[in-house]
Amino acid sequence: MTDAQETAAETALRTTGGAPPDDVEQAPIPLLEPREGIPPVVATDEALADVVAAFAAGTGPVAVDAERASGYRYGQRAYLVQLRREGAGSALVDPVGCPDLSALGEALADAEWVLHAATQDLPCLREIGMIPTRIFDTELAGRLAGFPRVGLGAMVESVLGFTLEKGHSAVDWSTRPLPEPWLRYAALDVELLVDLRDALEEELDRQGKLGWAMEEFDAIASAPPAPPRKDPWRRTSGMHKVRRRRQMAVVRELWNTRDAVAQRRDVSPGKVLGDGAIVEAALGLPLNLQELTALPGFGHRMGKRQLEQWQAAVDRAKALPDLELPQPGQQVAGPPPPRAWADKDPAAAARLSAARAAVSALAEELNMPQENLMTPDTVRRVCWEPPRERTVESVSAVLAGLGARNWQIEQVAPLLTAAVQDGPGQS
Numbered sequence: 001m002t003d004a005q006e007t008a009a010e011t012a013l014r015t016t017g018g019a020p021p022d023d024v025e026q027a028p029i030p031l032l033e034p035r036e037g038i039p040p041v042v043a044t045d046e047a048l049a050d051v052v053a054a055f056a057a058g059t060g061p062v063a064v065d066a067e068r069a070s071g072y073r074y075g076q077r078a079y080l081v082q083l084r085r086e087g088a089g090s091a092l093v094d095p096v097g098c099p100d101l102s103a104l105g106e107a108l109a110d111a112e113w114v115l116h117a118a119t120q121d122l123p124c125l126r127e128i129g130m131i132p133t134r135i136f137d138t139e140l141a142g143r144l145a146g147f148p149r150v151g152l153g154a155m156v157e158s159v160l161g162f163t164l165e166k167g168h169s170a171v172d173w174s175t176r177p178l179p180e181p182w183l184r185y186a187a188l189d190v191e192l193l194v195d196l197r198d199a200l201e202e203e204l205d206r207q208g209k210l211g212w213a214m215e216e217f218d219a220i221a222s223a224p225p226a227p228p229r230k231d232p233w234r235r236t237s238g239m240h241k242v243r244r245r246r247q248m249a250v251v252r253e254l255w256n257t258r259d260a261v262a263q264r265r266d267v268s269p270g271k272v273l274g275d276g277a278i279v280e281a282a283l284g285l286p287l288n289l290q291e292l293t294a295l296p297g298f299g300h301r302m303g304k305r306q307l308e309q310w311q312a313a314v315d316r317a318k319a320l321p322d323l324e325l326p327q328p329g330q331q332v333a334g335p336p337p338p339r340a341w342a343d344k345d346p347a348a349a350a351r352l353s354a355a356r357a358a359v360s361a362l363a364e365e366l367n368m369p370q371e372n373l374m375t376p377d378t379v380r381r382v383c384w385e386p387p388r389e390r391t392v393e394s395v396s397a398v399l400a401g402l403g404a405r406n407w408q409i410e411q412v413a414p415l416l417t418a419a420v421q422d423g424p425g426q427s
Contacts, residue, residue: 031162034187038180039090041080043097048104051083051091056107058088061136063114063193066121067173067186071270074262078124079173084190085111092186095128096176102129112136114197116152116189118220126225135221138193141200144209144216146367156192159199164188207367212407219405231326237275242282245325249317250282252326257313273297273310281314334377335384351383355419359412366411374412378402386420395420 042051055062067080081101084090093101105125113132115121117139125131142150149155153164168185175182204210229235233255242248255278262269277297286292292311293300335341341349359379363370370376381402387394396413404412 028157028161028163031156031164031188031191033184034090034191036089038183038187039092041092041094041178041183043094045098048093048098048101051088051093052104052107054088055083055085055091055104058085060086061112061114061194061197062108063190063197064121064125064130064132065115065186065189065193066124068124069172069174071170071268072172073174073268074266076124078121078128080178080186081125081128081130082186082190084193086194090187090190092183096174100129105130105132109133114138114193116155116193118217122220123225132221135217136197136201137217137220138196138200140216140220140372141197141204141213143372144213144368145200145203145207152189155196155200159196159203160192162192209366212405215405215407219403236278238279241279243328245322245328246318246320247282247285248326248328249320249324250285250314251278253313253317254278254281254310257309261309281310285318286311286314335380338380341384345384348384351386351419352380355379355383355416358415358419362411362415374399374404374408378404379416382416383420390417390420392417 040047042048062083062085065082066078067082068076069079070076073079078095081093081095082090083093083104093104095101108130110133112134114136116137118135118137122132138152138155139150142155147155147158149158151166153166157163165185165188168182171182173182178186201210204213231252233252236251236255239251242251254273258269258273258278262272265272274297277295280295280297281292284291284295286295289304289307289311292298292307292314293302298307298310335348336344338349338352341352356379359374360370363373366373378399382395382398387398392413395417396409399409399413399416
């Protein structure tokens with residue numbers, strides 16, 4: 001049993017010791033109901049005001065979670081927000097009935113927000129006015145502490161000895177009214193989040209990694225919103241098959257048409273037209289509805305009006321002058337794919353090989369995933385174009401400019417410096 005488990009065992013929540021399931025007395029306990037029962041769904045301004053007052057008067061960290069309708073609705077908006085705080089209990093807030101939660105966000109501005117996989121929920125929370133200044137990410141904490149499985153259910157079970165039902169994670173949370181089993185599941189997701197946070201803090205402190213984790217959490221909380229993707233149509237699944245510029249134009253036109261339809265209907269783009277169908281139309285360049293209908297993804301179940309819509313998009317792409325066709329490939333800043341390094345720059349390939357081996361060995365020693373120690377992209381950039389002065393100081397400066405945290409730089413800069421100094425091509 002880890003120190004985190006031993007710490008949790010001292011709390012009132014921890015009643016089992018994490019032994020194998022065949023030990024009846026030590027087996028994880030199913031968590032079936034929230035401590036105070038399922039809270040009512042808050043969907044009016046009056047009820048929201050009561051929640052704001054209660055959580056403002058609460059103490060300590062606040063557990064926060066959000067449910068989206070990925071795969072069902074357009075975009076990534078939140079359809080339910082769950083919270084729990086000492087002194088306030090749990091709350092389930094409906095952002096459809098209460099689309100502006102900025103008052104709740106302001107009431108919790110000084111609190112530490114505890115989230116699991118924070119980068120997934122923060123964008124949709126930001127949209128409704130909930131922006132934390134301090135966070136604790138239990139998933140990231142688990143990664144840094146070396147837990148092999150870092151899903152919420154796995155973490156709660158291994159650290160606190162309870163099992164959570166995960167059967168409703170992929171349901172359509174835009175459904176109204178929300179069924180009681182879904183609400184129970186949602187409330188349980190924040191039931192033990194603060195307890196998990198406390199146990200992980202103890203474990204990170206024991207391992208000497210708590211300061212590292214706090215740097216990571218600060219970086220996530222202070223990160224600006226991600227900019228819109230450039231040419232998102234290029235990420236269509238199966239795009240690697242599309243090589244001619246005219247075919248690329250068909251993908252672009254179909255993608256944009258699908259996106260407009262999906263946004264208007266508020267449904268997931270994949271429910272309007274699959275990526276596979278877009279690629280098939282680009283490769284086939286159908287001349288008319290008959291040829292389009294014969295392609296995979298454009299079957300007889302699709303209405304004539306829809307088929308005409310897609311054929312019109314294909315025809316628009318086919319009619320474009322050459323100057324307006326997209327260029328093959330997307331200009332990406334940074335080094336080429338590593339598989340091309342041996343031919344393009346053998347010295348850089350040797351540097352990368354040495355750097356990867358060193359970072360991998362250190363990650364294993366520190367018992368954490370390599371990508372959390374230093375992102376592979378950052379390692380590649382340093383090895384492809386090292387600083388002129390190949391010293392720890394200059395490499396550290398490059399790493400800082402690429403967004404590495406102080407703790408990462410302290411750990412990895414000496415390794416990368418050795419790799420770029422010792423590898424072939426040192427001037």
